[in-house]
Amino acid sequence: MTEMLTRDAVDTVLTDFFEGRIRRADALAEHYTLLWQRLARSSLGGKRLRPRLLLDTHRAFGAPYPQDAAVAAASFELLHTALLLHDDVIDRDLSRRGRRNLPAEFAADATESGLLPEAARSWGDASGILGGDLLLSATYSLLARVRPAVRGELTELVDEHLFRAAAGEHDDVAFGLGTASATTDSVLRMMAHKTAGYSFAAPLCAGAVLAEAGDGASADLEQVGVELGVLYQLRDDVLGVFGDSRTGKSTLSDLRQGKRTLLVAFAEGHPEWIAVRHLWGDPDLDEPGAELLRSALVASGARTAMTELIETRRQEAVATIGGTALPAGLRKDLAGLATRLTERAA
Numbered sequence: 001m002t003e004m005l006t007r008d009a010v011d012t013v014l015t016d017f018f019e020g021r022i023r024r025a026d027a028l029a030e031h032y033t034l035l036w037q038r039l040a041r042s043s044l045g046g047k048r049l050r051p052r053l054l055l056d057t058h059r060a061f062g063a064p065y066p067q068d069a070a071v072a073a074a075s076f077e078l079l080h081t082a083l084l085l086h087d088d089v090i091d092r093d094l095s096r097r098g099r100r101n102l103p104a105e106f107a108a109d110a111t112e113s114g115l116l117p118e119a120a121r122s123w124g125d126a127s128g129i130l131g132g133d134l135l136l137s138a139t140y141s142l143l144a145r146v147r148p149a150v151r152g153e154l155t156e157l158v159d160e161h162l163f164r165a166a167a168g169e170h171d172d173v174a175f176g177l178g179t180a181s182a183t184t185d186s187v188l189r190m191m192a193h194k195t196a197g198y199s200f201a202a203p204l205c206a207g208a209v210l211a212e213a214g215d216g217a218s219a220d221l222e223q224v225g226v227e228l229g230v231l232y233q234l235r236d237d238v239l240g241v242f243g244d245s246r247t248g249k250s251t252l253s254d255l256r257q258g259k260r261t262l263l264v265a266f267a268e269g270h271p272e273w274i275a276v277r278h279l280w281g282d283p284d285l286d287e288p289g290a291e292l293l294r295s296a297l298v299a300s301g302a303r304t305a306m307t308e309l310i311e312t313r314r315q316e317a318v319a320t321i322g323g324t325a326l327p328a329g330l331r332k333d334l335a336g337l338a339t340r341l342t343e344r345a346a
Contacts, residue, residue, distance in 0.1 A: 009070035010051045014043060014077060017138065038102050039131050043081045045097045050076040050203040057207025057221065060330035068146040069210050072154060075142035076203050079158065082135035083165060083198070089128040090173065093253055103128035136162075146210070153209050161202040168194025175260035176281075182260040188230060195236075196229020220324040224334060227317040231341050234310050237261040241294060242303065244345070255293050256285045263297060263306050270300035314342045 018040035025033040051073035058069040085102060087093075094104040107124030111117065143155050171190040174180035204221040208214075240254040241263060254261065258281025267273035273296045279289045297303050317338040321331050 009066070010048070010055070010073045010077070013070050013074035013142070017074065017078075017142070018043070021134075021138075035106075035127055035131055036134075038105060038127075039081070039135065042085065042096070042102050042131070043077060046077070046080070048077065050080055050199055053200065053225075054203040054207040054210075056333060057204050057330060058211050059207075060327045060333075061208060061211035061213045061217070063211070065147065065210055068150070069207065071142055071145050072206055072210060073203070075139045075158070076198075076206070078135045078142065079139040079162070079198060082132040082139065085128045085132035085135070087169070089125050089132075090169070091253065091257060093250065095250055101128075102131055150209050150212065154206055157202055157205055157209065158198075161197040164193040164197045165195075168192070168197075172259075176258055182265065184262060184265060187260065187262055187265065191230045191233040192226050195233045196226045200229035200232065201225025216325060220326055224317070224321055224324065224326075227313070227320055228334070228338060228341065231310065231313050231317055231338060234262065234306065234313065235341055235344060237263050238303070238306055238310075239345070241297065252285060252287065252290050255280060255290050256283055257281065262309065263302050266302035266305040267297050267300040270296075270302075272296040272299040273302070310342050314338050 018036065022033060022036045022040070025036045054073045054076060055069055058065075063069065084096060088096060088101050089103055093101065095101055100108065103124035105124070106127040107120045110120035110123040115123065139158065140155065143151065143158065146154060168190045171180060171186065172194055175182040175187070175190070180186070201222045202225070204225045205218045208217040208221055237254070237259075239251075240259070240261075241251060243251050253259075264280070276292045276296045279285060279293055282289065285293075318335045321334045321338070324331065326334075
């Protein structure tokens with residue numbers, strides 16, 4: 001019951017935030033109001049993973065400041081939504097969570113009003129970039145509401161992991177364009193920076209900071225968070241190619257973009273992959289072509305290699321968790337999360 005009430009408190013913070021922004025936008029422009037309405041909708045439907053990690057960690061250390069925890073947890077959801085908006089523009093994706101994403105919605109509006117496709121796409125991209133910028137700013141606005149004793153440390157924590165996330169995103173784009181070498185080590189480093197930091201390590205550490213659990217707890221949670229985040233991303237890369245409708249994302253997008261993942265790296269040089277590699281990165285790739293690429297990834301042994309790597313990383317994460325001085329209940333929960341991350345279908 002306490003858990004449900006606390007998560008309800010996060011939703012209350014987010015609802016109040018968006019309602020306030022929509023009221024302010026009403027005085028400026030109709031399309032700006034629509035932007036905020038769609039930003040509010042973009043924050044719905046996710047797993048609330050980052051708020052949950054923060055709240056569960058805060059609770060493990062006694063949950064001494066529930067209102068601060070709810071506000072900080074909401075700020076991480078805004079941060080996540082902001083980065084997804086920017087990511088969709090960078091990757092030129094049109095869907096998110098099983099529906100048309102915000103840039104695609106604005107582009108569709110423009111097309112219906114008579115704009116040519118290029119102009120419509122520009123309107124959609126501009127809306128996605130500005131929406132992401134607004135939510136990044138709002139992340140810090142919410143963090144400013146927590147008590148002064150920890151406000152500075154929380155702000156620095158978010159800033160550091162946002163800094164790393166941008167570095168990871170830059171790596172990801174560079175790998176896809178071929179302007180940087182995508183070795184196994186560099187791809188794993190990209191995962192740690194782009195996803196693991198802000199999605200796992202930062203909210204876990206934030207929960208400890210809010211509870212004033214000490215530097216030792218934060219150091220343990222930083223290490224555990226990075227390992228869990230890499231595990232999450234490895235599984236996500238498999239689902240991005242072999243997933244089903246439950247993922248809410250396209251299984252063509254990564255292949256169309258020629259996204260450099262370890263799945264692809266494991267296939268490089270194999271005759272089965274070489275025979276179809278010209279299809280990888282084709283912006284007009286269709287489902288039959290994608291199926292040829294998937295078959296090659298299986299026949300080359302790449303999918304099996306990814307499965308084995310994920311299991312190895314899961315065992316390492318569980319061992320790391322077990323070796324920390326974190327509260328026993330939290331260690332159990334995090335070890336269970338490591339297993340769920342490897343088995344998830346969405």
